[in-house]
Amino acid sequence: AQSVTQLDSHVSVSEGTPVLLRCNYSSSYSPSLFWYVQHPNKGLQLLLKYTSAATLVKGINGFEAEFKKSETSFHLTKPSAHMSDAAEYFCVVILIQTGANNLFFGTGTRLTVIP
Amino acid sequence: EPEVTQTPSHxxxxxGQxxxxxxxxxxNHLYFYWYRQILGQKVEFLVSFYNNEISEKSEIFDDxxxxxxxxxxxxTLKIRSTKxxxxxxxxxxxxxxxESQPQHFGDGTRLSIL
Incomplete structure (x- = not known):
């Protein structure tokens, strides 16, 4: 079975401080992993993806994530939080080897940025 | 940049309707999907569609x-006899x-059943 676990339902940081949103995955196959962001009343926007190339993946808006197979983790980071980063963040896995193409979403982490 | 558009927004x-x-x-995309997010819960896969037929569906996607x-x-997604x-x-x-190409999402339709 495959799944993702987002360890924190809510993270609160001050503007200008680092962001860390944690994600662990479980998979019988080599996973492809994504982070999506959802701003209020908006759809899901792709931040970045890992597909077995470089383990450190850079995304939009200064976010990046590192795939660590030994820790089965794919944590999302940003050096300095901006007010506009306040949103819901989803860690997502897909298993192409099974022939399926659907995404499995984590439960989400709500990021609050304090001025 | 091209977008996925959904109507209506609400x-x-x-x-029963x-x-x-x-x-x-x-x-130019070939694969299409529907997902559902009940308030306060995670996003759930419903169905994927390719080459004019359903390629995969979840347990939620019943008759x-x-x-x-x-x-x-x-x-389109049709829901009969809404609950x-x-x-x-x-x-x-x-x-x-x-091959793990990212999926691009629309802004969603909020469905409220009274």
Missing amino acids: QVTQM EVILRCVPIS QFSVERPDGSNF LEDSAMYFCASSPGQ
Whole structure:
């Protein structure tokens, strides 16, 4: 079975401080992993993806994530939080080897940025 | 940049009625999806569609649901005999192909069943 676990339902940081949103995955196959962001009343926007190339993946808006197979983790980071980063963040896995193409979403982490 | 567009943004329907949620995927994409997000819960996969047929569906996608690509641009989700528990945000997505190509999402349709 495959799944993702987002360890924190809510993270609160001050503007200008680092962001860390944690994600662990479980998979019988080599996973492809994504982070999506959802701003209020908006759809899901792709931040970045890992597909077995470089383990450190850079995304939009200064976010990046590192795939660590030994820790089965794919944590999302940003050096300095901006007010506009306040949103819901989803860690997502897909298993192409099974022939399926659907995404499995984590439960989400709500990021609050304090001025 | 091309976008996935969904209409309407909010749909209010009486229980027992049928609703059709509409989506226009990105034009050169080949795979289409519907997902559901009940308030306060995670986003759940409903169905994927390729080459004019369903390629995969979840347990949620029972006989109450159907999808269709009636023309070259629209991709619709029909829900028959709606129930209160069908109230949710419904997201349409499309991707160029498989091989972990990212899925692009619309802004969603909020469905409220009264």
